Amino acid sequence: MRFGFDNPLPDSVDADAVVVGAGPGGAAVSRILTGGGLRVVMLEEGPPRSRFRPSFAHTAKYHMQEGASMLVQGSVPFPVMAGRGVGGGSLVNSAICFRTPENVLESWAESLDDDRYLAQNLAPIYDEIEARIGVAPVSEATAGENNMVIARGAQKLGLEGGLVRRNAPGCIGCGICNYGCPVGGKGSVDQNLILDAEDAGLRLQADCRAEALLVDGRRAVGVVGRLHHPDTKAPGAVVRVRAKLVVLAAGAIGTPRLLWQDGIARDLGPVGEQLLLHPGSGILGVCDHEVHMWKGVTQGAYVWDPQLPEALPHTITAPPEALVIQSGRVGLEAKQVMREVNHLCGLGMMVSDRGVGSVRASRSGRAKLRYEWVPEDVDVLKQGLVLSARVLLAGGAREVFVTAFGAGRHRSAEGVAAELDDLPLHAFQLYSAHPMSTCPMGLDPETSVLNPAGRAHRMDGLYIADAGVFPSSLGVNPQLTTMALATLIGRGILQERG
Structure with missing residues (x-):
């Protein structure tokens, strides 16, 4: 059952578990807990259903955390995006579904001393999630020429890549996934995992921002949330959910922001101390033939070079007005x-x-983000852009230019490389949409917030099930792994309860 600002839950509710956040992690863990017979209440800050319009301003207001205005400070400022609403980031992402590389999972299994995180042991969970959300390779019929340029370039250079796998079984290639889906063709979690949980009894309160945890001694026993009008943001009633288990899945920014705002972050260990972002920039190519970058599947192709494993170029998809800005x-x-x-x-x-x-919280409750680039990452960014130039030129572009101030046009990747040697980081147009690792799992409470089961080291009854739990950077788009690990955490909770 789903509740909103105008039809809220009672002001006091009892449950077996309360889940904060209705994105990929919250949806996946709720599906498991409700399927195991638990009475689950979910609180979600955003609207109860997609408010799609083909307008970034509209999407920012209703489906992006803090109105798409989050900015990291540090080496150089750049924007960070995170979704909100029932469906979370899956409403407004490009539906890309990568599994975490085996070497990354192997490092996790070793650092966590837990073989459940090995690729072969996570594979059945990945299979299950992929089947439920409709993951399949992009078809050439809907790909569009922008993606085909990249696919041809990768093939010509003998690189791994081509058309990606996405959870968009009904995609018609309209190219505006980042605003939401106008035809319901994307397999965002509001279309599948949330529905499964609701069928099993989930009560979902949308338009409700979690403000504090209820704590009894050293145990989390619930969450306090406040309703906010979806249009005016005017505050409404308070909702208190008392529960035996608290699962935070508000995202790698939303979860630590809540814990810092509540004043309990310091008691839980290094909350918000390991923010990773998958930051990046872009490069554009000019073709003799028409491409229409905004037509076809959103970000439907990628390239991977084993000689540069920390780099992952994939298609830019943008409307004309955004292209000029970018x-x-x-x-x-x-x-x-x-x-x-x-x-x-x-x-x-x-x-x-x-x-x-x-990640910290300001007095107003907004996120305070800092991020310092290391020289090795700057080198990867530049090398990856040179690789991207090679791919675009091999795929049909006659010249390329990096999306950086002062960058020129080049007809060879060597020209790009020579220019990037001296280009400072602040010249690049930087961007991130993959915050993670802010409440990581680990064995040492001094360097991690959670144990390998997703349970807080220093507070009983508290779990986290979003991208913040990753011990390290994935190197690939995180939504599928977020769902897989939340599923694993949910099943662990049921096993612990017998």
Whole structure:
């Protein structure tokens, strides 16, 4: 059953478990807990259903945390995006579904001393989730020319890559996944995992921002949330959910922000101290033929070079007005981009980072983010952009230019490489949409917040089941692994309860 601002839950509710956040992690863990017979209440800050319109301003208001205005400070400022609403980030992401690389999972299993995290042991959970959310390779019929340029380039260079696997079984290739899905073709978790949990008895209160945990001694016993009007943000009634288990799944920014706002973060260990972001930038190519970057599957192709495993280039998909902004050009150069807009293709270059970041909460409850780049990650960014230039040129572009201020146009990857040697980090247009690892699992309470079961080291009854639990950077889009690990954590909770 689903509740909103106008039809809320009673002001006091009892449950076996309360879950904060209705994104990939919260949906997956709730599906398992309700399926195991637990009475579960879920609190979600965003709206109860998709408020889709083909407008970034509209999406930012209803389906992005803090109105898409989160900005990290540190080495250089850049925006960080995170979703909200029933479906969370899966409402507004590109539906890309990678499994975490085997070497990363092997390192997790070793550091956690837990073989459940080995690739072969997680494979059945990945299989289960992929089947339920509709993961399949992108078809050439809906891919669009932008993605096909990348696929051809990867094939010509003999690199791993091509069309990606996505949870969008009804995709028609309209290219606006980041605003939401206009036809219901994306397998966002509101279309599957949340429905499963609701069928098993989940009570879901949307339009409700969690403000504090209820704590009895050293045990979490519930959550206090406050309703907010979805349009005006005016505060409404308070909802108190008392429960035997508290599962935080508000995302790798939302969860530590809540714990710091509540004043209990210091008691739980290094909460918010290991923010990783998969930061990146982009490169655009100019083709002689028309591409129409905004047509076809959103971010439907990728490239991977085993010689540069920390880099993951994948397609940029953007409407014409966003392309001009993303190009980093102004004045006459921006006018040239506008004339060429039908002929542009592009790759975004994502870094599997080792930088050092943090999450705190301001007095107003907004996230305070810091992030410091390390030189190794800057090198990967630049090398990855050179790799991306090679792919675009091999796939059909006649010239390329990095989305950085002061960057020129080049007809060879060597020209890009020479230019990037001296280009400072602050010249790049940087971006992140994959916050993670802010409440990591580990064996040592001094360096981790959770044990390998997702349970807090220093507070009984408290679990976390979002991308914040990752011990390290994935190097790939995180939504599928978030669902897989939340499923594993949920099953562990049921086993602990007998």
